[in-house]
Amino acid sequence: MIKKLWAWFISAIKETLNLSWTLVGLVIATLTLTGSAQQVTGLATLITLAIWLLTISFRKD
Amino acid sequence: MLLRICIALFLAVPIPAFADETPTTTTTTTTTIPEGQVVETETFDGGVDSNEQTTDIVVPETENNNLVNIDNTWSGLYGMTNTHIELEYQKHSGGSNDYEFTLPEDHDVYEVGFTIGALNNTGSVEYTHSDDTTQSNTIDAQTYSNNNTMWEDIVYNIYDQTNLFIDKFVITINDWALVDDIEIKYIGTTTTTLDPLTIQRNANFASYGISETDEEKGIREEEEAEVLEQIIVMEIQEAIEVESNMAETGYNETDEERAEREERTNVVIVVGDEEVTYTEKEQNDGTIDRDQERAMNEELYGVALTDEQIERGDLELYDVEIIDEDIYEEEEQFIDDADILDIEYIELTEEEIEREAKELEYEQEIEFFEFESEEKAREFIDTLIELEEIDLEIYEVEIFEDDIVVDEVDWIDIYVENDLFPPTEEEIQEDLLEVQDEKVKENVEEVLDESIQEIVSEDTSTTTLPRVEEEESIELTEEEVAVEVAEIEEVIVIEIEIATEQEIEEFTEEELVEYEEAKEEAIQEYVEELTNEEASEVLEEVNDIGVQNLDQASEEVQEVIQAVVEEAIEDVAELTEEQVEVVAEVLQVEAEDVEIIAESVKDDEVIAEAVEEYVERAVENADIENYTLADVVTEVSYESFIENPIETFVDFNNLGDITVANIGDDMTQDQKEKAQEVVVPVILTRIASMAAFMFRRS
Numbered sequence: 001m002i003k004k005l006w007a008w009f010i011s012a013i014k015e016t017l018n019l020s021w022t023l024v025g026l027v028i029a030t031l032t033l034t035g036s037a038q039q040v041t042g043l044a045t046l047i048t049l050a051i052w053l054l055t056i057s058f059r060k061d
Numbered sequence: 062m063l064l065r066i067c068i069a070l071f072l073a074v075p076i077p078a079f080a081d082e083t084p085t086t087t088t089t090t091t092t093t094i095p096e097g098q099v100v101e102t103e104t105f106d107g108g109v110d111s112n113e114q115t116t117d118i119v120v121p122e123t124e125n126n127n128l129v130n131i132d133n134t135w136s137g138l139y140g141m142t143n144t145h146i147e148l149e150y151q152k153h154s155g156g157s158n159d160y161e162f163t164l165p166e167d168h169d170v171y172e173v174g175f176t177i178g179a180l181n182n183t184g185s186v187e188y189t190h191s192d193d194t195t196q197s198n199t200i201d202a203q204t205y206s207n208n209n210t211m212w213e214d215i216v217y218n219i220y221d222q223t224n225l226f227i228d229k230f231v232i233t234i235n236d237w238a239l240v241d242d243i244e245i246k247y248i249g250t251t252t253t254t255l256d257p258l259t260i261q262r263n264a265n266f267a268s269y270g271i272s273e274t275d276e277e278k279g280i281r282e283e284e285e286a287e288v289l290e291q292i293i294v295m296e297i298q299e300a301i302e303v304e305s306n307m308a309e310t311g312y313n314e315t316d317e318e319r320a321e322r323e324e325r326t327n328v329v330i331v332v333g334d335e336e337v338t339y340t341e342k343e344q345n346d347g348t349i350d351r352d353q354e355r356a357m358n359e360e361l362y363g364v365a366l367t368d369e370q371i372e373r374g375d376l377e378l379y380d381v382e383i384i385d386e387d388i389y390e391e392e393e394q395f396i397d398d399a400d401i402l403d404i405e406y407i408e409l410t411e412e413e414i415e416r417e418a419k420e421l422e423y424e425q426e427i428e429f430f431e432f433e434s435e436e437k438a439r440e441f442i443d444t445l446i447e448l449e450e451i452d453l454e455i456y457e458v459e460i461f462e463d464d465i466v467v468d469e470v471d472w473i474d475i476y477v478e479n480d481l482f483p484p485t486e487e488e489i490q491e492d493l494l495e496v497q498d499e500k501v502k503e504n505v506e507e508v509l510d511e512s513i514q515e516i517v518s519e520d521t522s523t524t525t526l527p528r529v530e531e532e533e534s535i536e537l538t539e540e541e542v543a544v545e546v547a548e549i550e551e552v553i554v555i556e557i558e559i560a561t562e563q564e565i566e567e568f569t570e571e572e573l574v575e576y577e578e579a580k581e582e583a584i585q586e587y588v589e590e591l592t593n594e595e596a597s598e599v600l601e602e603v604n605d606i607g608v609q610n611l612d613q614a615s616e617e618v619q620e621v622i623q624a625v626v627e628e629a630i631e632d633v634a635e636l637t638e639e640q641v642e643v644v645a646e647v648l649q650v651e652a653e654d655v656e657i658i659a660e661s662v663k664d665d666e667v668i669a670e671a672v673e674e675y676v677e678r679a680v681e682n683a684d685i686e687n688y689t690l691a692d693v694v695t696e697v698s699y700e701s702f703i704e705n706p707i708e709t710f711v712d713f714n715n716l717g718d719i720t721v722a723n724i725g726d727d728m729t730q731d732q733k734e735k736a737q738e739v740v741v742p743v744i745l746t747r748i749a750s751m752a753a754f755m756f757r758r759s
Contacts, residue, residue, distance in 0.1 A: 021750070025743030030710070031698040032736040034668060035661055035727035036719040038698075042710040 012053045019052070095220065099168075099249040102242055105131055105144035112144045118243055119163035119563070120146060128158060135239050139178030140212025145241035149234050153181070157235040164245055169226040171219050172246035177238055178212030179203070184234035188217050191226040200234070212239075218246075267544040267605070292492045296484045310342055332356050357418060368415075419446055545606035546613045552602055553587070553621045580617065588624040593632065596625050597640040604646045608676060609683040623676040630672055633659040648675065649689035654729035658690065661727055664714065671697045691731040 016023070026045045033041055103120070107113040112131065114120070121129045130147040148160045164170045173188065177200060184200040196217070203211045219225055226247075232240070258274045266272040273281065302315045310319060326341040330349060333356035339349050355365040362371075364379045376382070419442075484492070560568070560576060568576060591599070603611065603622055611619050629636065629644045633655055636644065645652040661668040671693040678696065682688045702709040725733065 022743070022747050025739075025746060027702070029736065029740040029743050031702055032695050032732075032739045033728065034694055034698070034732055035665060035725075036715070036723065037725045037728055037736070039713055039716060040719060040724055043713060043716070046710055 008056065011056045015053055015056055016049070019049070023049070095248055097248045098246055100244060100246050101168075102244045104142065104242055105146060106142075116243075116245070117165040117167075118245065119161075120243075121148070121160045121162070122567070128152065129160070135179070138208045139239050140176045140214075141178060141239050141241045145239050147237065147239055148232060149237045152235070152237055155235055157184070157233045160232045160234070161229055162232070162243060163229040164227060166228075168245070168247040170228075170245045170247045171222075171226055172216065173227050173230055173244070174214060174216040175243040176212055176214050176241050177232070178241075179208075180213075180234060180236055180238040181205070182234065182236040184232060184236070184238070186215060186217075186230055186232050188230045189228050190219070191224075191228055194225075200232070202236075220246075263540070263544045264548060267541050268548065288493070289489070292489060293484070295492075296488075310340070333359070353422060357422065542606055542610050542613055545602070545610070546618075549599070549602045549606065549611075549614055549622075550618055552599055553618050559615070559617055580620075584617070584621050584624050587621060588628050591625065591628070593629075593636055593640055596629055597636075597643050599625050600629065600643045600647050604643060608647055608649075608679040609685075609688060611676065612680045612683050619676055619680060623673070626675060627672060630655070630659050630662055648672075649687070650691075650729050650731045654731065657727060657729050667698050667701055668694055689731050691729065691735045694732060695735065 023045075026041070030038055030041045030045065101116045101118075103114060103116040103118045105112065105114060107115040112133070120131075123129045123131055128148065128150050130150045131144060132147070133141075133144045134147070135141045135145065136143050149158060164173070169191070177184075180200060180203045183202045185197055186200055187195050187197045189195050196219075198215070198217065200215060201213070203213060205211050217227070217230070219227060227245075232238075261274045262272045265275070265278060271278070271281075299315050302319075303313055306312060306314050306316065306319050312319065312322065314322065323340055326344075327338050328344060329336050329338050330353075331337075332349075332352045337352065343349065351367045354367040354369075358368070358371060359365040362376060362379075362381050364376060364381055366375050366379075370376075559580075565573065565576070588596075599622065608622075611622065614622075626644070626647055629640070633641065633644070638652070641655050642652045645655045648655070648658065650658065658668065658672065662672055663669075671690060674697070675690055675693050678693050679688055682692070685692070698709070728736070
């Protein structure tokens with residue numbers, strides 16, 4: 001189990017690194033926005049990132 | 062042997078005798094005093110009690126420093142005069158201490174001198190130059206023989222060194238010594254002092270674009286008021302004229318127009334023996350006919366009556382009787398005239414007689430015409446007679462018209478009811494422009510052009526008139542900015558003694574905190590006392606110069622402006638539309654965005670901080686074009702993210718209130734535009750990278 005988790009963790013880091021430029025852009029975009037738009041963009045970014053990382057194995061299959 | 066003889070001779074001859082006989086040589090040193098040289102001496106003898114400094118030289122602090130004392134204890138002794146400064150006070154040995162004398166920054170000092178006395182131990186003085194190089198000199202220990210001679214003048218001069226000046230000097234000693242008469246020399250600079258009138262002109266030009274003194278402004282405004290008054294009087298006069306002329310001539314016209322029209326339409330006709338001028342109305346109402354009839358009948362019957370009067374028998378009133386024979390008699394007289402031969406008598410009807418009479422009359426009148434033939438002339442006269450007959454028909458109508466009682470018409474009331482009078486601002490404007498054109502002819506168009514603009518600008522709150530000239534975005538020169546800043550500083554008056562940089566540097570931490578608190582309190586008090594109008598006035602002044610040019614204003618003024626902006630945002634609901642626009646211009650956002658900002662400030666810390674720091678950051682980023690509140694928001698947001706990245710992304714306060722429809726409604730237009738500039742490239746970049754990835758895989 002731990003081994004699996006570790007493997008996922010490593011994959012997640014790799015995937016996140018792959019998304020570096022996109023994430024930088026989204027962070028900048030979020031910081032440029034204010035109010036509700038900022039909250040929605042921030043939340044959407046985090047949720048999407050979480051889904052993206054949780055579905056690594058699913059997408060690879 | 063020879064050496065011994067020489068020694069013997071040396072001893073035998075008294076040397077003082079030679080010395081007495083040596084001729085005295087006088088060496089004259091010519092010192093050229095540089096042109097414009099200014100000498101300032103710190104005597105410590107200033108003020109009423111002769112114990113204050115006389116120059117701007119910063120001397121070692123005496124407060125909380127028991128090694129420095131300024132008094133007149135040693136006046137007249139050790140080279141001291143009156144008040145002097147005592148260094149290493151009551152100390153006679155041990156470690157040395159430094160005593161710094163900072164010279165005024167606004168002068169390029171090339172020579173420093175001072176008198177130092179009662180120095181028992183050797184000391185030193187180090188001069189620091191403007192290029193941070195130094196020069197150290199020793200101050201020799203002074204031997205006491207008496208207290209009138211134990212002193213020395215120290216002078217340091219670097220005049221010969223180009224572009225090098227003395228900024229300060231430090232005396233390092235370990236013995237109680239006295240210092241006085243610190244003298245500095247520099248070349249005085251010619252300060253261009255603007256005369257008060259030029260200052261007024263500059264200020265007024267910067268304020269409303271007219272270079273004039275306050276007195277000239279007063280005169281101009283008086284003249285403009287007079288012009289305006291004259292225009293109103295003219296309008297009233299014109300209305301009265303029009304009313305009067307309408308009643309008199311039936312034409313809606315001024316006297317001038319009437320004169321022009323009459324000049325065009327009036328005719329001069331010879332009636333009897335004299336020339337009579339008839340107006341258009343008289344031409345139309347049959348006056349000419351009646352006058353001609355009267356003239357003719359006067360000639361015939363000796364009574365000036367019209368034909369109609371004769372027809373109705375008015376001649377009887379004058380005891381005149383028409384006898385046909387009379388006519389024949391006259392005609393017979395012609396027949397009897399020997400000069401006229403073969404005249405055939407034709408019996409004419411009354412109509413024909415009348416026609417003949419008119420023919421004669423017209424022949425007299427149109428004698429200046431040239432006709433091709435007699436027939437043509439007769440044809441012309443016939444036409445005239447026919448026209449006259451038509452006139453006679455009109456005459457009937459005219460009589461009928463005379464019976465109509467025309468009520469007196471109050472044209473002013475009609476004008477007022479129909480909004481034709483009093484003149485609207487637009488009409489006044491047009492009249493002003495007309496007057497301006499007239500003035501152009503008199504070579505004074507410039508003055509009036511400015512006056513119109515002034516009137517328009519002064520009345521913008523109550524009129525819908527377009528400005529004569531749209532204000533152009535003009536980049537201010539440094540001088541203009543300085544004038545504007547001076548104006549802002551005139552408007553903003555806070556009741557606190559502003560400390561100089563030097564004073565602030567010398568503050569202890571506690572004093573600094575106290576000073577800052579007092580300043581903040583004074584600013585807060587000032588801003589709270591401001592009415593919305595006054596706040597708006599301050600912000601208008603800021604708009605005149607531009608927020609980013611406020612770097613030339615003092616820190617206190619910047620803080621006041623910042624506080625005014627914050628106050629305006631807080632009280633946005635109380636502001637008028639114009640005042641909101643002024644605030645919007647300061648923040649460089651749309652007027653409708655001011656309300657959004659005011660709402661956001663309440664629950665968004667980032668925007669609240671951005672508003673709080675807007676002026677300060679705008680001044681700091683003076684070199685960035687179009688630096689707006691949105692930029693400050695982004696900066697603050699970025700700083701907040703760096704400080705606490707998680708909080709920025711997980712700050713979901715009012716998530717429940719957000720709907721798809723209202724996302725972004727709480728963003729200013731400017732913020733949206735700036736966000737678009739970032740978000741769109743991010744999406745495009747992502748699409749491009751995905752496409753590249755797909756391409757590589759395939």
